[in-house]
Amino acid sequence: MTKETAMNFKAATLWGMIVVLFALVPVLASSPYQINLASHVLIWSLFAVSFNMLWGVTGMLSLGQALFYGLGAYSVGLLVNYLGSAWYLPGIGIGLLAAALLAFFLGLLVIRVGGVYFTMLTLAFGQLAWQITFKWYDFTGGDDGIQGIMPPGLLGNKTAYYYFLLVLVLVSIWILKRMAYSPFGLILRCVQQNPDRVRFLGRRVRRNQLRIYIISSFFSALAGSLMVGVDSSIHTDMLYWTTSGEVILMSVLGGINQFFGPFVGAVAIILIEDYVGAYTEYWSLIIGTIMLVMVLGFPKGLVGEARRLIMRFGRTETGR
Amino acid sequence: MAPILELKAVDKSFGGLHVTSKVSFAVMPGEISAIIGPNGAGKTTLFNQITGHLRSDAGAIFFKEENIVGRSPQQIVARGMGRAFQIASIFPDETVLDNIRAACLSRLGQTRKFWRSVVTFRQATEDAHAILDSLGLDSQADRLAFELAHGDQKLLDIGIALALKPALLLLDEPTAGMSPDERQHTRALIKKLWKAFDLTLVFIEHDMDMVFGIAQVVRVLQQGALLAEGTPEEIRANKQVITAYLGEDF
Ligand SMILES: Nc1ncnc2c1ncn2[C@@H]1O[C@H](COP(=O)(O)OP(=O)(O)OP(=O)(O)O)[C@@H](O)[C@H]1O
Ligand SMILES: [Mg+2]
Numbered sequence: 001m002t003k004e005t006a007m008n009f010k011a012a013t014l015w016g017m018i019v020v021l022f023a024l025v026p027v028l029a030s031s032p033y034q035i036n037l038a039s040h041v042l043i044w045s046l047f048a049v050s051f052n053m054l055w056g057v058t059g060m061l062s063l064g065q066a067l068f069y070g071l072g073a074y075s076v077g078l079l080v081n082y083l084g085s086a087w088y089l090p091g092i093g094i095g096l097l098a099a100a101l102l103a104f105f106l107g108l109l110v111i112r113v114g115g116v117y118f119t120m121l122t123l124a125f126g127q128l129a130w131q132i133t134f135k136w137y138d139f140t141g142g143d144d145g146i147q148g149i150m151p152p153g154l155l156g157n158k159t160a161y162y163y164f165l166l167v168l169v170l171v172s173i174w175i176l177k178r179m180a181y182s183p184f185g186l187i188l189r190c191v192q193q194n195p196d197r198v199r200f201l202g203r204r205v206r207r208n209q210l211r212i213y214i215i216s217s218f219f220s221a222l223a224g225s226l227m228v229g230v231d232s233s234i235h236t237d238m239l240y241w242t243t244s245g246e247v248i249l250m251s252v253l254g255g256i257n258q259f260f261g262p263f264v265g266a267v268a269i270i271l272i273e274d275y276v277g278a279y280t281e282y283w284s285l286i287i288g289t290i291m292l293v294m295v296l297g298f299p300k301g302l303v304g305e306a307r308r309l310i311m312r313f314g315r316t317e318t319g320r
Numbered sequence: 321m322a323p324i325l326e327l328k329a330v331d332k333s334f335g336g337l338h339v340t341s342k343v344s345f346a347v348m349p350g351e352i353s354a355i356i357g358p359n360g361a362g363k364t365t366l367f368n369q370i371t372g373h374l375r376s377d378a379g380a381i382f383f384k385e386e387n388i389v390g391r392s393p394q395q396i397v398a399r400g401m402g403r404a405f406q407i408a409s410i411f412p413d414e415t416v417l418d419n420i421r422a423a424c425l426s427r428l429g430q431t432r433k434f435w436r437s438v439v440t441f442r443q444a445t446e447d448a449h450a451i452l453d454s455l456g457l458d459s460q461a462d463r464l465a466f467e468l469a470h471g472d473q474k475l476l477d478i479g480i481a482l483a484l485k486p487a488l489l490l491l492d493e494p495t496a497g498m499s500p501d502e503r504q505h506t507r508a509l510i511k512k513l514w515k516a517f518d519l520t521l522v523f524i525e526h527d528m529d530m531v532f533g534i535a536q537v538v539r540v541l542q543q544g545a546l547l548a549e550g551t552p553e554e555i556r557a558n559k560q561v562i563t564a565y566l567g568e569d570f
Binding site for chain 2 (some may be wrong): 178179181182183184185186187189190193194196197199200201202203204257
């Protein structure tokens, strides 16, 4: 028990440091650009963490989570564009509801097939949504997207909006973290490792897969809707399959078997894109090289490998 | 007393291959019994039919006086059946404790709880430790399941089934792949568990010391059909069984 308490304490300390660090960004930032960068880091972290609840935890590799990320963004963007900025917050709510409903019905379809077929179907539906958005120029702005989408009132202030999204992102990640360590999270991991055995525990495999698919999609939509206010725009790239691919890269880089792996992976990738992107347009080459090195040499990811080092040099510890 | 499990003319074929045919027998509550037979006789297939993993082509399977043909494994488990597998079926990347705790949480109907950490579920945790204790695995509770020795993984599989507190427990070759020492230990352990947990136990085995040592009833399956059924003494003396399976020098 003392071992568990000690670990909880360590986790809480780390958690506290992350919160403080991000909360201080507007104070320490020398330009609005840095607040913008921190916002991107936070939103992608939420997107990656919720994606990894599907993949790393439950073993469902979706190549279509951009569908939900984009749905969240377009709900807010279109409502504000056509009905006015008062619809910003309701737009987030509507987007979340729409994402949960869509995930439920789509889930009934795509979860029936397992493994690579699941991946292909999620990709197909994601690309379908992208195609529709792309083609329906009159309504969605097609390839141009829609610019100048501003949150109402106080949220129009960049710093205020940053704290707004900071709270939502951190609370969401906190909820997902609790979930990951709960009985539900344990069953999800069991579903990944041995679905047949789960059936003989008296639990339904597909039902649990559907639950996490809905939950993951819900938080992906939240990430998308929060991004609208950061860039004041929506665009079809948000729905494109490379957006789904990005969270896969983040998860692999950070470590898919660690709750905070995708978080760290998102921080790293966004920062690399930003800094390297300022010097050369070949930043994706750099990311590609890093990914190659990680996958071949450090398959546990940044967090996984760091943990292994700590375990080797520190006392023996168990658990995740 | 009514049987807890009753098979009536149960059939299963895969394509043209008739794997179990017209198998009928009844298992009484509290009984410990063995199913024996040559490789490929259809023993595992029969277990798969009883547990709902495979749907029987014909016949009826009564479990606690209800026909369970067509029911899902989940429903059958909920009625009180547990099962361990010929190849240990565990959750390799979880701790030994969590393997059992997942089953305890399932029995207690707590697998939808998503807010509190698993370690805070007192009842499930205590139950899990008690099961590990009875299996002699408690000292390995914090290890990851895949790190366990083969024999211990087989025991862990049995533990997962036991954690469901089943009325009827089916074990598919519990000593498969074990060393002679482990076999002897497991033999005694299973007899102990049968008493301690008040089980009706049906096991498949090739280890004749175990079959004739602890079973009250032995059933012989050959080419999918029930060749003989009786006490260990009767089966040992049965000419057909000797020719088909046991061999003259047994
Ligand atoms: N899903 C399946 N599809 C096709 N054939 C199968 C299937 N499952 C089992 N069989 C075949 O049915 C026969 C009986 O298999 P089963 O596993 O029930 O035998 P067993 O008595 O358990 O043998 P062992 O002692 O080797 O475990 C075998 O010939 C096997 O190849
Ligand atoms: Mg078998």
